[in-house]
Amino acid sequence: MTAHVITISSGKGGVGKTTTVANLAVALAADGAKVVCIDGDIGLRNLDVVMGLENRIVYDIVDVIEGRCKLRQAMIRDKHLTELYLIPAAQTRDKNAVSPSDMTRLCNELRPEVDFILIDSPAGIERGFRNAIAPADRVLVVTNPEVSAVRDADRVVGILEAEEKRQTGLIINRLNPVLVKQHDMLSANDVLDLLGIQLVGIVPEDEGVIVSSNRGAPVAQDPKSRAGQAFRNIAKRIRGEDIPLMEFGRQDGLWDRIQKMAGGRKA
Amino acid sequence: MDEIDTLIQIKGLRDSLLVSIAEAPWEEQRAALLSQIDARQAFFQGARLALDVGTQIVKVNELVELRDRLSERNVSLWAVISESPTTENTAQLLGLATRISKPRPEDTRQFAVQDLGEETALFVNRTLRSGTRIEFESHVVVLGDVNPGAEIVAEGNIIVWGRLRGAVHAGSKGNERAVVCALDLLPMRLQIAGDAMNVAGRKETGTPEMAFIQDQRVIIEPWQPGNTG
Ligand SMILES: Nc1ncnc2c1ncn2[C@@H]1O[C@H](COP(=O)(O)OP(=O)(O)O)[C@@H](O)[C@H]1O
Ligand SMILES: [Mg+2]
Numbered sequence: 430m431t432a433h434v435i436t437i438s439s440g441k442g443g444v445g446k447t448t449t450v451a452n453l454a455v456a457l458a459a460d461g462a463k464v465v466c467i468d469g470d471i472g473l474r475n476l477d478v479v480m481g482l483e484n485r486i487v488y489d490i491v492d493v494i495e496g497r498c499k500l501r502q503a504m505i506r507d508k509h510l511t512e513l514y515l516i517p518a519a520q521t522r523d524k525n526a527v528s529p530s531d532m533t534r535l536c537n538e539l540r541p542e543v544d545f546i547l548i549d550s551p552a553g554i555e556r557g558f559r560n561a562i563a564p565a566d567r568v569l570v571v572t573n574p575e576v577s578a579v580r581d582a583d584r585v586v587g588i589l590e591a592e593e594k595r596q597t598g599l600i601i602n603r604l605n606p607v608l609v610k611q612h613d614m615l616s617a618n619d620v621l622d623l624l625g626i627q628l629v630g631i632v633p634e635d636e637g638v639i640v641s642s643n644r645g646a647p648v649a650q651d652p653k654s655r656a657g658q659a660f661r662n663i664a665k666r667i668r669g670e671d672i673p674l675m676e677f678g679r680q681d682g683l684w685d686r687i688q689k690m691a692g693g694r695k696a
Numbered sequence: 697m698d699e700i701d702t703l704i705q706i707k708g709l710r711d712s713l714l715v716s717i718a719e720a721p722w723e724e725q726r727a728a729l730l731s732q733i734d735a736r737q738a739f740f741q742g743a744r745l746a747l748d749v750g751t752q753i754v755k756v757n758e759l760v761e762l763r764d765r766l767s768e769r770n771v772s773l774w775a776v777i778s779e780s781p782t783t784e785n786t787a788q789l790l791g792l793a794t795r796i797s798k799p800r801p802e803d804t805r806q807f808a809v810q811d812l813g814e815e816t817a818l819f820v821n822r823t824l825r826s827g828t829r830i831e832f833e834s835h836v837v838v839l840g841d842v843n844p845g846a847e848i849v850a851e852g853n854i855i856v857w858g859r860l861r862g863a864v865h866a867g868s869k870g871n872e873r874a875v876v877c878a879l880d881l882l883p884m885r886l887q888i889a890g891d892a893m894n895v896a897g898r899k900e901t902g903t904p905e906m907a908f909i910q911d912q913r914v915i916i917e918p919w920q921p922g923n924t925g
Binding site for chain 1: 742743744756760763764767770772774790791822823824825826827828841843844845861
């Protein structure tokens with residue numbers, strides 16, 4: 430095995446990074462993959478809460494990096510899925526306790542043993558974000574269909590391009606089709622048009638997400654949830670399956686179209 | 697020129713900058729590089745750097761520290777070229793490249809912005825995304841989009857072969873003959889020389905347009921062959 434390392438980033442906070450990590454992890458693991466999630470949001474950890482593993486934490490990522498425990502000891506096994514693990518963030522330490530090279534080393538140690546490593550990135554583009562993207566093979570940028578979130582996502586994509594992280598993907602979260610119809614919300618096409626990166630999924634606004642986050646049981650486990658279905662579809666796309674989008678088509682930006690006509694690659 | 701400048705040599709490669717550092721203690725090399733970057737922020741913004749350290753042995757923690765300092769300045773270190781196998785190993789350990797395809801002579805040019813003549817343009821072959829700012833002493837040509845939140849300030853013309861949605865200021869030192877052209881001209885802010893146009897409420901026209909100054913005001917007209925003055 431050699432794991433695929435996927436980092437979930439956004440720029441803006443509160444757009445659904447942690448929700449996405451928890452749900453993709455559950456969906457991938459339920460499909461038989463061996464998955465480790467890493468909470469990269471040092472000081473503001475909450476992936477453990479969303480995954481319902483809060484009260485099992487003994488060691489955290491900073492303990493591993495500073496040598497107080499073995500990597501294995503900091504890996505918390507999920508309550509239901511035996512091939513799903515979480516390495517929690519430290520609650521109290523300062524962000525500089527971890528460096529990009531630490532993250533790369535930690536992931537390299539895990540790579541031979543698992544199929545997927547999912548890293549939850551903090552908001553912003555500072556140190557914690559740099560840590561989270563350092564080991565990534567692929568970075569999925571989460572945004573909401575809102576001007577400010579898209580602007581921050583664009584900034585993140587710019588940094589990823591400068592860092593040569595060519596494998597990027599976009600997840601549009603909390604889309605509300607009613608608001609889009611009334612022109613009160615950006616459409617998926619508006620967002621894609623601006624960002625011009627590959628779309629890997631659209632997740633609808635769904636109250637169930639909030640309820641299940643509080644219960645520590647991600648919606649991807651609920652066969653009836655629409656948001657859960659969207660996350661399961663994204664998980665399948667990550668595994669290389671060709672799953673059509675739930676209801677929104679994709680449209681390229683003018684620039685992509687020109688590049689395609691010219692037979693070139695995206696600059 | 698002071699001593700710092702003689703330590704650092706910068707060459708433009710196809711899509712990155714090659715920085716060669718003359719022999720000196722690491723502390724001095726490091727300081728020279730960072731101060732050079734701080735002094736020319738606009739030039740280095742978003743740049744990818746290949747660092748040629750010659751025979752210098754650079755330790756892991758030194759390289760990690762430098763990479764972090766560079767990354768804080770939005771400069772990414774992607775390669776370290778060294779004649780020392782120890783340094784090469786260190787660089788590889790950190791996931792950095794240690795070989796770059798040697799530029800052909802015609803690809804290599806010395807970057808010395810102050811030498812640029814009036815008719816030189818900065819050519820940007822990518823989309824400028826939010827948070828990027830380009831400032832240049834002459835014309836700027838972008839092959840790509842200029843997204844909202846990106847900004848270009850040019851003493852000369854600004855030509856965007858793509859969609860212009862960010863903020864632009866052409867003729868920034870007062871040249872009223874400067875123009876702004878784009879395939880899709882919908883900037884968030886548009887200024888030529890001293891006049892800023894009110895662009896609020898402009899709609900997509902589906903045709904290339906050019907902005908220029910007439911009677912001291914910026915106006916926008918559809919681009920037609922022959923109307924470039
Ligand atoms: N698709 C969705 N529908 C409804 N609420 C959502 C959705 N995705 C996320 N949320 C809610 O938004 C809030 C922020 O999500 P979170 O994943 O913590 O964001 P981030 O990690 O980016 O800061 C949470 O309360 C979460 O339950
Ligand atoms: Mg979060």
